[in-house]
Amino acid sequence: MKKISTLIFALLLVACLGLTACNSGTTPAPSATPEASTEPAAPAETKEPEQKSSGLSKATVLDASELPITGIGTTVATEVKASGDYKIGYIAKNTTNPYMNAQSAGVAKAGEDMGFEAICQAPSTADSVEEQVRIMENMIEQGCNAIIVHCADSNGIMPGVRAAEDAGVIVLTIGTPAAEDTFLRTGVDYYETGYTIATEMAEALNGEGNIIILEGPPGAANAIERLNGINDAFAKYPNIKIVASQTANFKRTEGMSVTENLLQGNSDIQGIIGANDESALGAVQALKGAGIEGVLVSGFDGSVDASNAVLNGDMFETYNTDPYGSGYIAAAYAVQYLNDGTEPAGRFIPFPTANNDPLINAETVDGYINGNAWFNALQ
Amino acid sequence: MKGKSFKEIIKSIPPVVFMLVAMIVIFAIIEPRYLSARNFRNILLQCVPLMIMAFAQTIVILTEGIDMSLNAVVNIVTVLTVWLALKGVPLPVGMLISVLVAIVIGVVKGFFVSKFSLPPFIVSYGMQNIVNSIALLLTGGASIYFASELYRAFTKTVFIVPNNVWVAALMFVLTYLMLKRTKLGANIRALGGNPESLTLAGVNPGRSLIKAYAFAGFLTGIAGLMMLCRVESGQPIVANGLEFQSVAATVLGGTSLRHGKGNVTGTILGVLLIQVIQNGLNICGVPAIYQSVSTGGIVLAAIIVNALITSRKAKA
Numbered sequence: 213m214k215k216i217s218t219l220i221f222a223l224l225l226v227a228c229l230g231l232t233a234c235n236s237g238t239t240p241a242p243s244a245t246p247e248a249s250t251e252p253a254a255p256a257e258t259k260e261p262e263q264k265s266s267g268l269s270k271a272t273v274l275d276a277s278e279l280p281i282t283g284i285g286t287t288v289a290t291e292v293k294a295s296g297d298y299k300i301g302y303i304a305k306n307t308t309n310p311y312m313n314a315q316s317a318g319v320a321k322a323g324e325d326m327g328f329e330a331i332c333q334a335p336s337t338a339d340s341v342e343e344q345v346r347i348m349e350n351m352i353e354q355g356c357n358a359i360i361v362h363c364a365d366s367n368g369i370m371p372g373v374r375a376a377e378d379a380g381v382i383v384l385t386i387g388t389p390a391a392e393d394t395f396l397r398t399g400v401d402y403y404e405t406g407y408t409i410a411t412e413m414a415e416a417l418n419g420e421g422n423i424i425i426l427e428g429p430p431g432a433a434n435a436i437e438r439l440n441g442i443n444d445a446f447a448k449y450p451n452i453k454i455v456a457s458q459t460a461n462f463k464r465t466e467g468m469s470v471t472e473n474l475l476q477g478n479s480d481i482q483g484i485i486g487a488n489d490e491s492a493l494g495a496v497q498a499l500k501g502a503g504i505e506g507v508l509v510s511g512f513d514g515s516v517d518a519s520n521a522v523l524n525g526d527m528f529e530t531y532n533t534d535p536y537g538s539g540y541i542a543a544a545y546a547v548q549y550l551n552d553g554t555e556p557a558g559r560f561i562p563f564p565t566a567n568n569d570p571l572i573n574a575e576t577v578d579g580y581i582n583g584n585a586w587f588n589a590l591q
Numbered sequence: 592m593k594g595k596s597f598k599e600i601i602k603s604i605p606p607v608v609f610m611l612v613a614m615i616v617i618f619a620i621i622e623p624r625y626l627s628a629r630n631f632r633n634i635l636l637q638c639v640p641l642m643i644m645a646f647a648q649t650i651v652i653l654t655e656g657i658d659m660s661l662n663a664v665v666n667i668v669t670v671l672t673v674w675l676a677l678k679g680v681p682l683p684v685g686m687l688i689s690v691l692v693a694i695v696i697g698v699v700k701g702f703f704v705s706k707f708s709l710p711p712f713i714v715s716y717g718m719q720n721i722v723n724s725i726a727l728l729l730t731g732g733a734s735i736y737f738a739s740e741l742y743r744a745f746t747k748t749v750f751i752v753p754n755n756v757w758v759a760a761l762m763f764v765l766t767y768l769m770l771k772r773t774k775l776g777a778n779i780r781a782l783g784g785n786p787e788s789l790t791l792a793g794v795n796p797g798r799s800l801i802k803a804y805a806f807a808g809f810l811t812g813i814a815g816l817m818m819l820c821r822v823e824s825g826q827p828i829v830a831n832g833l834e835f836q837s838v839a840a841t842v843l844g845g846t847s848l849r850h851g852k853g854n855v856t857g858t859i860l861g862v863l864l865i866q867v868i869q870n871g872l873n874i875c876g877v878p879a880i881y882q883s884v885s886t887g888g889i890v891l892a893a894i895i896v897n898a899l900i901t902s903r904k905a906k907a
Contacts, residue, residue, distance in 0.1 A: 333876075333882075336869065336886060339828070340829065340832065341829060342821060342830075345821065345822070346633075347873050350870055350873035350874050354874055354876070355624070366734070367735075367823060368734060368822040368823070370824075371821060433734070
């Protein structure tokens, strides 16, 4: 025991010395933040997700006519054509969500339409940012000109972003942004989606009722932004009461079990918002099981099952976050830049936005399912 | 004798080596870029956290245990170090504290397994959930960030090889020496093979077990620091999934889940095989959904080949 503990202690000492030596020997990269590593004046605010992105560019919301593409969902099209042999990589967050697969399909379709080689990948462990960095490093090695990534984490992706920028590869993010501005960020503004859906529900309830929120995974930044949007919207309605807010991890089974458990305690519920369609659908099943009717259930993404649930009247609404079009528009901006150096109008151009009528409810659902729904691209 | 010894040498090479060579050749044929020096540097750089975790897993498996909480320990090390840094603790001191915490978690696991004769799988699974929850509590759910140049010191290259690979090499040497040269190493093997012999020899098996888990905890702590330097932030879920890969790598490297047979050298090859497969599938542009099938298939095939050869050896 003595031997081992001495060994460990000695090793730690050596490691510490080594660390300080390495630190003093390296010259800071130009992108480095001014704080020294041992500076105690740590930016404590960085703990808050909203403030973490405060250094990022604000959304530049464009009119549909100002975008490089036309349409939404499966109707997207573009005039942009690649004028060289480009390789564009796309990195999803996982392969277990149809949303990610549709985004991948959008980039692949863009490759066909615009004439570049699209390489679509995803981490084998769902939502592993470390694996996303690995894939980025591998794509740089593969000779990609641009990398489109749906970041699993803003800070965690940064080593990959830096490696790409050092190699002269432009980085475009969809959804969750990188911690520092990259060439472009697109996809929905999560906060806005939460705000829009919650406002719609509050209005439908005439500003009065008990609400359950099924949160996303505790570690996921997009889920937290969306939750903030939901809470901020409900805060405007004093008679809306959030009786429970618990994680369902974006999963249907957990949405179902969490709702079942919560209904034991509070049977007087007027609305349930799931942080995505899957958890909302779990809530629908739980309500059916308990024989409770008349509860408004909202979700996000406009998935197949959720759209059908809206059609049947089981769900109140969902938000078309159009992954297919997001992948397509990101590729269009990348190709424009690679062709002649055209810079986008901003560093964050959300797509789709309120300008694109993203709400899927009893009125719009028919046209959505039989028309431009992004999931139609997967069939 | 001489002819036989050549055959013996071939036979003594673990099957995972052949798999490794075969994979590299296949990927190189599909995509010539695969053979670039920078790509091999990437492979080494990328496998470091898993490599050190797999050393820890090997030690635990040699005691006929299994540790399902390695991912959680790596998660908490990245989170705790950054959390302490945000509270004003200098980063190197925070790193030291995090490694000590990792050792303590190891001691607790070892204590439960030995004192109450609980199955290691359950103890470590419970620990995984507890530690993961603490990591999430410290971060409030999201990742936390502390700016420092220190992280990047480990991706700098010294003598062709990135610094963090040197750290992994150092951890290998330590583990190797511990297993081969110290009394603890001998006791660990005995724990897996023949625990009664320890009692007969007057050694307290419980205490050896706790030491084994503590050493594994130390390695996992270092793996956590390497992960921290890779993602440059406190990530409460970053290593999830690696606990299974560490078991797979250990078994691929020829360590048996029972009887305390195996060695840490093979584990290196196991980790490299997993990493080479993943990197190769990326480079060759295999769609993500097929990657898991390919990785799973190749790993299974390797383990089956391994088992066949071992059983044939046993018969001969």
